[in-house]
Each structure stands twice: as C-alpha cells, then as structure tokens.
Amino acid sequence: MTTSMDFEAFVREHQDMVYTTALRLLGREAEAEDMASEAFVRAFERFDDIKDGASPGGWLRTVTTNLCLNHLQRHRGRWRLFSELESEDGGAVEETFAAPAPAQDGEDRLALLDEALLKLPEAQRVPLVLFHFEELPYEDIARKLGVSLGKVKTDIHRGRGVLRKIVGEEDL
Amino acid sequence: MSERDLPLHRLLKSLPQRKAPGGLKLRVMAAVAAEQAKPWWRKMWWTWPAPARMVFALVIAGLAALALQAGLGIVESFQPGFSTARTMGSSLWFLSQTLWRLGGQPLQALIVIMTVSCAAFATGLARLALTSHA
Numbered sequence: 001m002t003t004s005m006d007f008e009a010f011v012r013e014h015q016d017m018v019y020t021t022a023l024r025l026l027g028r029e030a031e032a033e034d035m036a037s038e039a040f041v042r043a044f045e046r047f048d049d050i051k052d053g054a055s056p057g058g059w060l061r062t063v064t065t066n067l068c069l070n071h072l073q074r075h076r077g078r079w080r081l082f083s084e085l086e087s088e089d090g091g092a093v094e095e096t097f098a099a100p101a102p103a104q105d106g107e108d109r110l111a112l113l114d115e116a117l118l119k120l121p122e123a124q125r126v127p128l129v130l131f132h133f134e135e136l137p138y139e140d141i142a143r144k145l146g147v148s149l150g151k152v153k154t155d156i157h158r159g160r161g162v163l164r165k166i167v168g169e170e171d172l
Numbered sequence: 173m174s175e176r177d178l179p180l181h182r183l184l185k186s187l188p189q190r191k192a193p194g195g196l197k198l199r200v201m202a203a204v205a206a207e208q209a210k211p212w213w214r215k216m217w218w219t220w221p222a223p224a225r226m227v228f229a230l231v232i233a234g235l236a237a238l239a240l241q242a243g244l245g246i247v248e249s250f251q252p253g254f255s256t257a258r259t260m261g262s263s264l265w266f267l268s269q270t271l272w273r274l275g276g277q278p279l280q281a282l283i284v285i286m287t288v289s290c291a292a293f294a295t296g297l298a299r300l301a302l303t304s305h306a
C-alpha cells in the first residue's frame with residue numbers, strides 16, 4: 001500500500017534529477033516543471049511496483065525522457081520539420097556569451113557550459129543531451145527522434161563545436 | 173565516441189544537477205491527490221479492480237469476435253473461400269464464453285483469443301490466395 005509519506009520521500013529524493021533531465025531536454029524551466037510533475041504522477045500510478053525495483057531512479061529518468069520527447073514532438077510539430085526550420089549553426093548562441101576569460105576557474109566554466117547547453121538550438125541540444133547525459137547510441141537517438149543517423153551525428157557535432165567555443169576550449 | 177569528444181563528455185557529465193523549483197513537490201502531491209480522488213473508472217486501466225478488468229477484457233474479446241464475424245461475412249459474400257475462416261471466427265465467441273465459465277485469467281484469455289483471431293484471418297487469406305491461383 002502506497003503511503004503518502006513514502007511517495008513524498010521518493011519525490012524529494014529524485015526531484016532534482018527529474019527536473020534537470022527535463023530542463024536539459026526542453027530548455028525551458030516552466031515546461032521542465034510541467035514534465036517533471038507529470039513524470040512523478042506516472043510514478044505514483046506504479047509506485048508499488050517501482051519503489052522496490054532495482055532502479056526506481058532509472059525508471060523515472062526513462063519516463064521523464066520519453067515524456068519530454070513526446071512533448072517536443074507533439075507541441076512543436078514533427079521533429080524533422082522543426083529542426084529544418086531552426087538555425088542549425090548555433091551562431092546566435094555563441095553571440096549571447098561573451099568571450100570567456102582565459103583564467104576561468106572550474107566552477108565558472110561549468111556554469112557557463114550549463115547555461116550554454118540550455119541555449120543551444122533544440123535540434124542540437126536534444127540529441128546532444130540524449131548522447132552525453134542519457135548515453136544513448138546514435139542509432140537509438142535517430143529512432144527516437146525520427147530522423148536519419150547522419151542528421152543526428154551532424155547535429156551533435158555542431159552542438160559540441162558551439163559548446164567548445166563558448167567554454168573557450170576549442171581543443172576539447 | 174571519439175577520443176576528441178571525451179574531454180567535453182567528461183565536462184558535461186560533471187555538470188551539477190539543477191535544484192528543482194520549491195513548489196514542485198507540492199504540485200506533485202496536489203496532482204496525486206486529485207488523481208486519487210477520481211472514481212476508479214476514470215483512472216488507468218491497470219489500476220482498476222480485478223473483476224472490472226476481467227469484464228472489460230472479455231467485452232473487448234467479444235467485440236473483436238463479433239467484428240471478425242461481421243468482416244468475414246461481408247468478405248464471404250464476395251469470396252466463398254472464407255467459409256473456413258468464418259467458422260473459426262464463430263468459434264471465438266464460443267471460446268471466450270467457455271474461458272469465462274472456466275474462470276480463466278482475463279489477460280490470458282484475451283491473448284489466446286487475439287492470437288486465434290489472427291490465425292483465423294491469416295488462414296482465410298491463405299485459402300483465398302491458394303484458391304484464386306488454382
């Protein structure tokens with residue numbers, strides 16, 4: 001029997017992970033909060049099954065990722081069309097950030113990278129997040145997004161290039 | 173991943189998690205309370221009481237059998253070769269009733285019925301293909 005306190009503890013334990021996952025995929029705080037809330041409601045429906053499972057956090061992360069991808073596809077048209085309409089070079093993102101100071105400390109660089117990631121064009125950010133954070137292979141990313149393997153690789157490559165320039169580590 | 177991408181990958185993986193908004197937990201608990209307040213038939217199917225799920229599964233199976241019979245009846249009026257499949261389709265209704273009387277697991281009953289439906293339809297199509305080529 002699910003108790004409210006058990007589930008509250010579960011939410012407290014995983015809310016940062018769920019919110020971060022959603023924010024990195026969606027790029028917008030309000031939408032990320034919506035998806036995070038929806039993910040936890042789904043978790044509640046199956047809480048008796050997942051709470052004692054091997055990896056309730058992993059289950060939650062997968063559900064959050066899938067909800068975010070469905071949201072992107074539903075509300076922004078077909079992924080393919082959306083990414084074709086958007087600028088693909090991330091040039092606007094680079095202009096938003098001032099040239100990094102040469103002696104940037106680690107924390108500043110991470111903060112800059114975090115902000116830059118959220119500002120990447122969606123066509124680059126989503127596959128990049130799925131690859132580097134969710135550690136999905138290129139083929140799975142292409143299938144989930146309904147685009148070609150070549151497009152996934154190109155978009156991720158461009159996203160990486162933009163992030164490297166922004167953190168001032170073009171040798172990265 | 174290539175060697176060149178590893179440094180950026182490590183940097184990305186070292187990014188800290190963002191703090192969830194303060195109101196998220198309250199919002200989730202409110203949504204959960206609203207979900208719990210719904211009558212059972214408005215919740216997800218797998219949360220229904222077992223007898224309700226059983227009845228629902230059998231109703232769906234019965235409707236599938238009726239739909240198959242109706243479909244085969246229409247096709248048979250044009251293609252006599254479907255008579256075997258129609259007979260099998262009629263058996264589905266009897267099968268679902270038998271399983272209900274035996275008190276079998278509804279999901280297993282549904283799986284069996286759907287599998288037999290597909291087999292019956294495939295048999296009818298195969299017969300049609302063979303007879304039309306004869």
